[in-house]
Amino acid sequence: MSEYSPDVVRKLEEKANQMRQDIVVMVGAAQSGHPGGSLSAADIVAALYFNVMRYDVKNPKWADRDRFVLSKGHASPVLYAALAEAGFFPRAEIITFRNINSHLQGHPDMKKLAGVEFTTGSLGQGLSGAGGMAIAGKLDKKDYRVFCMIGDGESEEGQIWEAAMSAAHYKLDNLTAITDWNGLQIDGPNAEIMNVNPLPDKWRAFGWNVIEIDGHDFTQILDALSPESRVEGKPTMIIAKTVKGKGVSFMENACDWHGKAPSEEQVKTALAELCA
Amino acid sequence: MSEQLHDLEMRAVYARTLIELANENPNIICMEADLSKASGTNPAFLTAHPDRFINAGVAEADMICIAGGMAVEGKIPFCASFTPFATRRVYDQVTISVAYANTNVKIVGTAPGITAGPNGGTHMCFQDMAIMRAMPNMIVLSPCDTYELRECIKWMAAHEGPVYVQLSRMKQPAVFDESYRFNPDKAVKVREGKDVTLVTTGYMTQFAVKAANELAAEGITVDLLHYPSVKPFDTATLIESAKKTGKVVTVENQSIIGGLGGAVCETLSENHPTPVKRLGIPDKFGEVATEDYLFGKHGFGVEHIKKACR
Numbered sequence A: 001m002s003e004y005s006p007d008v009v010r011k012l013e014e015k016a017n018q019m020r021q022d023i024v025v026m027v028g029a030a031q032s033g034h035p036g037g038s039l040s041a042a043d044i045v046a047a048l049y050f051n052v053m054r055y056d057v058k059n060p061k062w063a064d065r066d067r068f069v070l071s072k073g074h075a076s077p078v079l080y081a082a083l084a085e086a087g088f089f090p091r092a093e094i095i096t097f098r099n100i101n102s103h104l105q106g107h108p109d110m111k112k113l114a115g116v117e118f119t120t121g122s123l124g125q126g127l128s129g130a131g132g133m134a135i136a137g138k139l140d141k142k143d144y145r146v147f148c149m150i151g152d153g154e155s156e157e158g159q160i161w162e163a164a165m166s167a168a169h170y171k172l173d174n175l176t177a178i179t180d181w182n183g184l185q186i187d188g189p190n191a192e193i194m195n196v197n198p199l200p201d202k203w204r205a206f207g208w209n210v211i212e213i214d215g216h217d218f219t220q221i222l223d224a225l226s227p228e229s230r231v232e233g234k235p236t237m238i239i240a241k242t243v244k245g246k247g248v249s250f251m252e253n254a255c256d257w258h259g260k261a262p263s264e265e266q267v268k269t270a271l272a273e274l275c276a
Numbered sequence B: 001m002s003e004q005l006h007d008l009e010m011r012a013v014y015a016r017t018l019i020e021l022a023n024e025n026p027n028i029i030c031m032e033a034d035l036s037k038a039s040g041t042n043p044a045f046l047t048a049h050p051d052r053f054i055n056a057g058v059a060e061a062d063m064i065c066i067a068g069g070m071a072v073e074g075k076i077p078f079c080a081s082f083t084p085f086a087t088r089r090v091y092d093q094v095t096i097s098v099a100y101a102n103t104n105v106k107i108v109g110t111a112p113g114i115t116a117g118p119n120g121g122t123h124m125c126f127q128d129m130a131i132m133r134a135m136p137n138m139i140v141l142s143p144c145d146t147y148e149l150r151e152c153i154k155w156m157a158a159h160e161g162p163v164y165v166q167l168s169r170m171k172q173p174a175v176f177d178e179s180y181r182f183n184p185d186k187a188v189k190v191r192e193g194k195d196v197t198l199v200t201t202g203y204m205t206q207f208a209v210k211a212a213n214e215l216a217a218e219g220i221t222v223d224l225l226h227y228p229s230v231k232p233f234d235t236a237t238l239i240e241s242a243k244k245t246g247k248v249v250t251v252e253n254q255s256i257i258g259g260l261g262g263a264v265c266e267t268l269s270e271n272h273p274t275p276v277k278r279l280g281i282p283d284k285f286g287e288v289a290t291e292d293y294l295f296g297k298h299g300f301g302v303e304h305i306k307k308a309c310r
């Protein structure tokens, strides 16, 4: 494992914390949206946008930028929080989430918001799209990387396994996917609704370079996302064990908070916890 | 006062009716794809008949073809998901394993059209009625209230063959009452009039009724035809009404391409050409919005219906 300076880790912790606050504020203001899977993904998305990925907010379509596709599009608040923090749009606008005519649509819309790389929300499609971007990168002799986050419930979609096959077949070593392995979907725990396990073995069997990490440990996250963790000729899958609702005690591991908005009171409690 | 059916959410009535059917018929199966709370079958059906509650997980294509296989073995599966995932997501699976194979599978599309509200464009499906209608062997229903929904679900269970039904999930004002009986071959004449024929289905019927009542106060009488079944489509009632009024308006919670308005235009142009104004969503995708906003933007709320009828 690499050593990262305390400053690097502290900065990411601060970014992730700010993003979690923004997620709570957004979903609270909209009185609609998906806090659980946004909070579980916050540390990984923070590491991507504030350490790993190469991009230019002034030039969102820069041809050499790294790409991030949020295949589990219902977690749009985590993406919007990162894009606001990175400067793609003013943070003050986060409270327009899910408002009429807002560029912060219920699910990420690439035609409405700069920085959104692929339109998602119908589960199972984003990983194929990310594979397409990776193939294009190879054809164009570009060295950009493509990142894609999928959900564990989303992994029940057959199309995820079609993408698993095609990305390995086309040797997409410029593609790194992350599974937000929080163990929960809408109707209950994956294990009870539709068992997706053993995930690491499945991805290995499909020909991927598989890395298992704690998705809330920045050292492990940075190691897994670093270019050195890649294997030539194989796409990489990071299976990140996470806690759904992470950072807000009453949302943690509570299935109910998948797609429910906190009351004004609950927003206050959550923010107080995050700011403590 | 005792509880009335229209005090319940539509999804609660869906679940309750399915439980009643399952109590009597061991072949009734409730299928879900990780949206069972949204459909209302969890916890109701799950607790009543846990062995006949099959959750496919987030795997709609699998759900539909599992249902096809179960139907071959004599089961009667009711498969629910949000309308986009119950129809366009699985269009080929439904086409082949359900319609072409003519298996006894029932498909329930929840949160149709603009009722998908804050979820926005990915979840706001405007074309399910059109694409399901274009499929041979498929029956397409869209009940407007709890009384009609209950009758439709019972009819679906009794009917041998593929059926698609739109299910708006929340409470809906009563258009009918306990005496309502469903007939797929018959439009329901909700108001009798002579000035204009207004054709509606499903979620929009409540607004059409309101428009017709308000127009009556202005002295305009509306022949209001509600179609719980858009396929089969009762052509006779429409033609007869068009002959009487000479003017037809259609309104639907769908794209104006290929759905109810499409069925009306096909029928009239071949049988009794009549001017038709179609209200609904023009050739556009959905977005995060309120009902009122979308009514205004696309022009198919009560005021627009009235204007088109004048």
Ligand SMILES: Cc1ncc(C[n+]2csc(CCOP(=O)(O)OP(=O)(O)O)c2C)c(N)n1
Pocket: A036, A037, A038, A072, A074, A075, A121, A122, A123, A124, A150, A151, A152, A153, A154, A155, A180, A182, A184, A185, A186, A244, A258, B033, B034, B035, B058, B085, B089
């Ligand atoms: C094709 C499709 N089917 C169903 C849904 C509805 N839906 C939204 S989130 C979700 C569960 C996803 O679970 P998971 O991937 O584990 O998400 P997370 O726990 O990370 O929030 C479902 C079924 C959808 N958006 N798309």
Ligand SMILES: [Mg+2]
Pocket: A037, A151, A152, A153, A180, A181, A182, A183, A184, A185
């Ligand atoms: Mg999950």
